[in-house]
Amino acid sequence: xxxxxxxxxxxxxxxxxxxxxxxxxxxxxxxxxxxxxxxxxxxxxxxxxxxxxxxxxxxxxxxxxxxxxxxxxxxxxxxxxxxxxxxxxxxxxxxxxxxxxxxxxxxxxxxxxxxxxxxxxxxxxxxxxxxxxxxxxxxxxxxxxxxxxxxxxxxxxxxxxxxxxxxxxxxxxxxxxxxxxxxxxxxxxxxxxxxxxxxxxxxxxxxxxxxxxxxxxxxxxxxxxxxxxxxxxxxxxxxxxxxxxxxxxxxxxxxxxxxxxxxxxxxxxxxxxxxxxxxxxxxxxxxxxxxxxxxxxxxxxxxxxxxxxxxxxxxxxxxxxxxxxxxxxxxxxxxxxxxxxxxxxxxxxxxxxxxxxxxxxxxxxxxxxxxxxxxxxxxxxxxxxxxxxxxxxxxxxxxxxxxxxxxxxxxxxxxxxxxxxxxxxxxxxxxxxxxxxxxxxxxxxxxxxxxxxxxxxxxxxxxxxxxxxxxxxxxxxxxxxxxxxxxxxxxxxxxxxxxxxxxxxxxxxxxxxxxxxxxxxxxxxxxxxxxxxxxxxxxxxxxxxxxxxxxxxxxxxxxxxxxxxxxxxxxxxxxxxxxxxxxxxxxxxxxxxxxxxxxxxxxxxxxxxxxxxxxxxxxxxxxxxxxxxxxxxxxxxxxxxxxxxxxxxxxxxxxxxxxxxxxxxxxxxxxxxxxxxxxxxxxxxxxxxxxxxxxxxxxxxxxxxxxxxxxxxxxxxxxxxxxxxxxxxxxxxxxxxxxxxx
Numbered sequence: 001x002x003x004x005x006x007x008x009x010x011x012x013x014x015x016x017x018x019x020x021x022x023x024x025x026x027x028x029x030x031x032x033x034x035x036x037x038x039x040x041x042x043x044x045x046x047x048x049x050x051x052x053x054x055x056x057x058x059x060x061x062x063x064x065x066x067x068x069x070x071x072x073x074x075x076x077x078x079x080x081x082x083x084x085x086x087x088x089x090x091x092x093x094x095x096x097x098x099x100x101x102x103x104x105x106x107x108x109x110x111x112x113x114x115x116x117x118x119x120x121x122x123x124x125x126x127x128x129x130x131x132x133x134x135x136x137x138x139x140x141x142x143x144x145x146x147x148x149x150x151x152x153x154x155x156x157x158x159x160x161x162x163x164x165x166x167x168x169x170x171x172x173x174x175x176x177x178x179x180x181x182x183x184x185x186x187x188x189x190x191x192x193x194x195x196x197x198x199x200x201x202x203x204x205x206x207x208x209x210x211x212x213x214x215x216x217x218x219x220x221x222x223x224x225x226x227x228x229x230x231x232x233x234x235x236x237x238x239x240x241x242x243x244x245x246x247x248x249x250x251x252x253x254x255x256x257x258x259x260x261x262x263x264x265x266x267x268x269x270x271x272x273x274x275x276x277x278x279x280x281x282x283x284x285x286x287x288x289x290x291x292x293x294x295x296x297x298x299x300x301x302x303x304x305x306x307x308x309x310x311x312x313x314x315x316x317x318x319x320x321x322x323x324x325x326x327x328x329x330x331x332x333x334x335x336x337x338x339x340x341x342x343x344x345x346x347x348x349x350x351x352x353x354x355x356x357x358x359x360x361x362x363x364x365x366x367x368x369x370x371x372x373x374x375x376x377x378x379x380x381x382x383x384x385x386x387x388x389x390x391x392x393x394x395x396x397x398x399x400x401x402x403x404x405x406x407x408x409x410x411x412x413x414x415x416x417x418x419x420x421x422x423x424x425x426x427x428x429x430x431x432x433x434x435x436x437x438x439x440x441x442x443x444x445x446x447x448x449x450x451x452x453x454x455x456x457x458x459x460x461x462x463x464x465x466x467x468x469x470x471x472x473x474x475x476x477x478x479x480x481x482x483x484x485x486x487x488x489x490x491x492x493x494x495x496x497x498x499x500x501x502x503x504x505x506x507x508x509x510x511x512x513x514x515x516x517x518x519x520x521x522x523x524x525x526x527x528x529x530x531x532x533x534x535x536x537x538x539x540x541x542x543x544x545x546x547x548x549x550x551x552x553x554x555x556x557x558x559x560x561x562x563x564x565x566x567x568x569x570x571x572x573x574x575x576x577x578x579x580x581x582x583x584x585x586x587x588x589x590x591x592x593x594x595x596x597x598x599x600x601x602x603x604x605x606x607x608x609x610x611x612x613x614x615x616x617x618x619x620x621x622x623x624x625x626x627x628x629x630x631x632x633x634x635x636x637x638x639x640x641x642x643x644x645x646x647x648x649x650x651x652x653x654x655x656x657x658x659x660x661x662x663x664x665x666x667x668x669x670x671x672x673x674x675x676x677x678x679x680x681x682x683x684x685x686x687x688x689x690x691x692x693x694x695x696x697x698x699x700x701x702x703x704x705x706x707x708x709x710x711x712x713x714x715x716x717x718x719x720x721x722x723x724x725x726x727x728x729x730x731x732x733x734x735x736x737x738x739x740x741x742x
Contacts, residue, residue: 009302012274019633020302023266024310026626027356030259031314032323033619035352037252039319040328041245043343048162048242051338055110057159058206060215061086061235063228065458067203079217080210084108086160088180088202089191090591091145098166098198099131100180101145103188108206109160111182112338115139116154122187126154130164130336131179143181146196150183157336160206163240164336167456167591168230168533169475169486169552172604173334177597199589200458204228219536226534234477234484234533236695241335243483243693245328251690255427256351262423262623263356264363265416266630267303271367272412273634274299283379292369300364308357315352319344330611334604403663410638413631414664418671420627421714424620425679428710431616433687437700438606444515444550444699446599451498451577454593455584460573465582469496470573472562476530476539480519481692487516487530487553490575491562498577500547502556507564510541511556513549515697522546528555539565551598553695621717628721632664636725640732648734656729661722672714676707 013020068076068083076083086109088102104118104126105111111118111126116139119126125145127137132155137143141152158180166178183191192201209215219229232238275282282295317323324342332340407414456473464470472491477484489510492499502511512522522528522543529540547556557565563572574590576582636643639660646656680702688698 008298012302016637019270019630020306022626022630022633023270023303024306026266026623026630027263027307027310028314028317029619029622029626030263031311031352031356032317034252034256034259035315035318035348036323036327037248037255038348039342039345040324040331040340041248041252042345042348043324043340044245044328044331044337045242046343047340048239048337051112051157052159052239055112055159056108056208057238058108058232059209060229060231061160061204061206062218062222062226062230063202063204064222065203065225065227068205076207076218076221079221080213081218082108082208082210083205084207086204086206087188088204089188090166090198090202091191091196092198093144095135096594096596097131097135097176098178099127099143099145100166100178100202101125101188101191102180102182103185104182105158108208109158111154111156111158113154113156114338115156116152118156119153119183119187122184122190123148123150124153124183125150125187126156126182127152128161128164128180128336129155129157130173130175130334131181132175133333134175134179145181146191146194148190148194150187156182157338159238160235161237162335162337163237165237167593168228168236169488170601172601173336174597174601174604177600197586199592200587202590216536223535228475229534229536236484236486240693241331241337244335245331247690247692251430254686258423258426260355260359262420262627263307264359265419266627267307267360267363268367269412269416269631269634270303271299271364273638275368276638279379283377286375286379287377296365296368299368300361303360303364304357307360308353311353311356314356315349318352319349326611327615330609399658402659403666406635406639406660406663407667410635410664413635414667416631417628417664417668418675420624420631421668421671421675422679424624424627425675425710425714426620426683427616427623428620429679429683430687430690431613431620432702432706432710433683433700434609434616435613436702436706437691437696437698438609440550440699441696442599442603442606444697445601445603448549448551449595449598452579452595453577453581455576455578455582456590456593457574457576457584457588458590459588461584461588464573465576465578465584467580468576468578468582469493469498470559471496471575471577472559472566472568472573473575474562474566475533477533478520478528478530481689483693485519485553485693485695486533487555487695489530489555489557489562489565491557491559493559496577499556500549502545502547502558504544504557505561506558507561508540508542509544509557509561511545511547512543513551513554513556513697514546515550515699516553516555517543517546518698519553519696530555550697550699553697621713624714625717625721628668628717629724632661632721632725633728635664636660636728643729643732644734647732653726653730657722657726660729661725665718665722668718669715672711676710676714680707 073083084105084107086102086105088100091099091101093099113126114129116126125143127143132138137152137155139152139154142149143152144150161180164173164175164179191197207218215231219226222229285295319342321342324340328340470493474489476487476489478487490499492502495501504511510528512528516522520528524543524545526543527540528543529538531538559573560570563570643656643660646659684700687700691698
């Protein structure tokens, strides 16, 4: 009997090859997507953590107005804290990019060299990987800094500039604009003495905490001269990729649950169709003494094998370098991290290989057990009857009533189509929300950045330069879904032409930008609590208004209120905004930000998210096409007897299409009317958690044209599948009736 069953299995596979091939591809695609997303994220985290340990990543850093003396360093070391100076010079290149030059690191934040070696000679330099890639630099090339030519001896990364931005408050990194480089101490001192330095030397120190050391004790000791103090956990430059891919892991696991539910439903439709089609054969086998257990094994064998082999291939592909490049490539291309090494986790491998097969077996067992609960005679006579086809319908045209009865009879397949549509739309909407958000970030950055130059000052000039607008700005932080985000609070004088007018007054009132309101779900009258990045103190403000401003996460106060919050004098300011370049001394300038760089940074989000957009869009379309083909094909196969009768009565292809396929088209079209906005609403509830660690607003609202485009995409997908299924329908002949006679 076993040999007969095996022959039947191969015969079934050969006869319905396209159907099982589509199921196989659905399993492969689903497991590739889930395993690929999670494995690339796990590999990224392991690579970053392992590199951080090897290169002695800092526990934090602080920036001072004046260097520490020998005695001060000794006092800090007595607290159990190791300190290393990581001073830097910003040098502007001919292409307007900025290179931040530092000395080779000794013990903290050591350079991780991926190509070449560290600088050993005064004319050698090691360049950060993202900047080198953006400017097509390789070991052996030369680069000019302060009219001195350096030979690139190595390409590498450092953990304290994983998000390689000029300022911690910058929203996005861009290798075209900014990068770091490392030279010998002698070369650094020579560059420092040159007249090409763009601004004053940045006096930042990195520290390692001993066993019982406390960062707050160090902060308190440095309070009188402290400009910035950040622990590694709250530093946006350190390990931001881990936060990004942690979100990917949650999204991948959630997608895995949804995909399994879809697979279970699709497989159940297959099994029911197979049992109904072969009920007379099963009944005969029952009558011959074949046990239910043997029949269960026989009818679960093929779907389980299909899902098992599909799961294995999908898992292998998910762990392949192709998946790592395709699904994790945007992380590697955006963050300054070493090359990612693939990390295999037994639990994920077990999930990808075993869970689809176990799901197929469980679904088959439940469905087949119920169907095989009938007597042998009942099965021989045709098995369970669909009662819904006999529902009384009010008088209308024959065609309309016939279509309704077909929908009622095939309700399981119709529900599978709608479920597959919803899941596919969720995947698609994830990609579209990425696209819409990035597009709006780029557009709003161009619209709202009205200044040409922003000068953050270390020392204020004797008089305010003509044509500039003074302000007092500080960086604060606020937690969002477990992530520490930086917000810039700007104290403005009245009638500042570069920013919207604000109504807030005094140190207790604040005007929040629309991007901040979206990110933290704020409304007028709410209380906003922010943490000062320098002293760690919390400040609470009353939101008096929400102003239209979407460039980064920004809040506004009147300048006097801002000075009061920061404990500054009535004439103090630390930022100058201007529509032209200002003639300031390098020692007075902390950083310079130009409008073109801000706009270019806004475009980085689009470049970063485009791989995600194409991946999610493509996978969503493929999943829907496969599910749709499977279900429509099953519906036609189940109707083969009645289609053959229709042929016998003289019905033509066009009329059969109207009777048997147009009803399904109505279900798909009407279902899409509800599913498109439903999927968008569900994804809108989930999406903020996917971008919780990104300092941007949450404006991903669609325009009506995009809703219409998605709806038309669903219709086009159905028409494609309908054209494929029509080939099967045309092959059904009147002789089919004779084959199924009693």
